[in-house]
Amino acid sequence: xxxxxxxxxxxxxxxxxxxxxxxxxxxxxxxxxxxxxxxxxxxxxxxxxxxxxxxxxxxxxxxxxxxxxxxxxxxxxxxxxxxxxxxxxxxxxxxxxxxxxxxxxxxxxxxxxxxxxxxxxxxxxxxxxxxxxxxxxxxxxxxxxxxxxxxxxxxxxxxxxxxxxxxxxxxxxxxxxxxxxxxxxxxxxxxxxxxxxxxxxxxxxxxxxxxxxxxxxxxxxxxxxxxxxxxxxxxxxxxxxxxxxxxxxxxxxxxxxxxxxxxxxxxxxxxxxxxxxxxxxxxxxxxxxxxxxxxxxxxxxxxxxxxxxxxxxxxxx
Numbered sequence: 482x483x484x485x486x487x488x489x490x491x492x493x494x495x496x497x498x499x500x501x502x503x504x505x506x507x508x509x510x511x512x513x514x515x516x517x518x519x520x521x522x523x524x525x526x527x528x529x530x531x532x533x534x535x536x537x538x539x540x541x542x543x544x545x546x547x548x549x550x551x552x553x554x555x556x557x558x559x560x561x562x563x564x565x566x567x568x569x570x571x572x573x574x575x576x577x578x579x580x581x582x583x584x585x586x587x588x589x590x591x592x593x594x595x596x597x598x599x600x601x602x603x604x605x606x607x608x609x610x611x612x613x614x615x616x617x618x619x620x621x622x623x624x625x626x627x628x629x630x631x632x633x634x635x636x637x638x639x640x641x642x643x644x645x646x647x648x649x650x651x652x653x654x655x656x657x658x659x660x661x662x663x664x665x666x667x668x669x670x671x672x673x674x675x676x677x678x679x680x681x682x683x684x685x686x687x688x689x690x691x692x693x694x695x696x697x698x699x700x701x702x703x704x705x706x707x708x709x710x711x712x713x714x715x716x717x718x719x720x721x722x723x724x725x726x727x728x729x730x731x732x733x734x735x736x737x738x739x740x741x742x743x744x745x746x747x748x749x750x751x752x753x754x755x756x757x758x759x760x761x762x763x764x765x766x767x768x769x770x771x772x773x774x775x776x777x778x779x780x781x782x783x784x785x786x787x788x789x790x791x792x793x794x795x796x797x798x
Contacts, residue, residue, distance in 0.1 A: 543568030684790030
């Protein structure tokens with residue numbers, strides 16, 4: 482099975498670990514690392530770590546884009562890059578000893594209309610070439626792409642007979658719902674933003690997920706952070722969670738969950754169990770490292786149709 486990923490605004494993620502963060506001072510970092518970044522990129526990394534085939538489709542610009550390509554190829558991930566004029570963005574994270582992270586995210590290049598069309602065609606062509614089972618479209622849209630860009634991509638992928646997962650938020654998510662993506666993956670805050678009201682309990686999240694289905698989503702995989710994960714699709718409503726002994730990094734945990742869900746079949750309780758196992762394993766690994774089969778906590782995952790509707794949500798801010 483091949484899972485194609487689309488990351489319209491990828492990045493190089495540079496992380497500095499410092500003894501302390503003092504504004505206006507000259508700081509000397511203890512460590513400095515550069516990793517491939519972007520939600521779809523992380524999904525590809527997690528899919529490959531799970532032992533499945535993947536192709537990462539993404540715009541690449543300037544020497545930064547070539548470095549991103551090299552980093553992914555060094556991880557044995559196949560890259561289908563679309564050349565764009567603007568340089569790929571570089572995001573910077575500054576990590577303090579107690580774990581506080583200060584992030585500076587660059588806006589990224591502004592894509593032209595021709596570059597936008599080339600990216601859409603690359604997705605269609607690569608999906609056909611590799612007989613992709615799923616296309617996962619992830620992350621924010623770069624400058625130059627309209628908010629309905631994902632909606633057009635969903636329609637184009639569906640016409641090719643391929644299922645599509647969408648992990649984005651705000652107007653881009655709302656615009657795409659009418660094209661009936663097979664699964665959407667908001668977190669609790671994004672789910673609340675889409676239905677335009679606060680979510681205080683798991684039951685509130687269930688109602689919000691049902692509303693997204695009424696708006697067109699065939700399934701909703703909602704990450705509730707430390708409170709677990711929720712799946713509402715045509716097979717039913719399920720709640721899953723797994724104990725986590727220690728949290729080392731939450732970077733990419735949601736992307737790992739989506740990869741697990743798709744690798745687990747993309748529907749129903751077994752897929753949710755795989756999503757929970759991948760997400761719980763990811764938060765116990767450093768940086769944006771993606772879990773391998775030996776890291777998974779499958780035996781500790783609990784999935785039930787007895788959803789704890791009254792349970793308060795903690796991770797909604």
